Amino acid sequence: MxxxxxxxxxxxxxxxxxxxxxxxxxxxxxxxxQEKYVVITVDGKEYKKLKLDNVKNEKIEVKTKYGKNIIKIDNEKVSMIYSDCPDNLCVEMKSIEKSGDSIICLPNRLTVSIESKVNEVDVVLY
Structure with a gap:
């Protein structure tokens, strides 16, 4: 050499x-x-927006004319723990934690999503 x-x-x-x-x-x-926010929308309109930093074991009850849902926020993870909809698919979904993730309850017209100013990258292909 x-x-x-x-x-x-x-x-x-x-x-x-x-x-x-x-x-x-x-x-x-x-x-x-990166600041993450939990955005809850009902029938396409923003119901509540919370900053996800340091939230420990908080439960949010959402009562609307479409139904009742309970959302749990713990250690920057968000999950649906109760819904009075007939199929309960939203309750069976896994918890969300990344920007762009969402949980949707169609019968109750409810969407729970995580938003941030900086998007996280899932996969990079070369």
Missing amino acids: KKGDKIVILFIIIFAITLFVGTNKRNIDNKKN
Whole structure:
């Protein structure tokens, strides 16, 4: 191996490390500056909007002319724990925690979603 080959290999290694550290630092900074909100809408109109930071074991009861739902917020996760709709699919859904996730109760015309200014990336394909 010649001296020029060693310099090229060293340059590639330094470039790869710099790229890796820079990309990870940007992702960590985005998550720190991200404010998440729980938005509850009934029949397309905003019912309630809550900041998701440091909410511990809070239950929100939503009573409308369409029905009754109870939403639980705990450790930045949101779930539907009760609904008086006939099929209860919304209660069976898993809890949501990422920006863009939602729980929908069609019979009661209720939507619970998580919104933020910075969108989280689910998958990156190259």
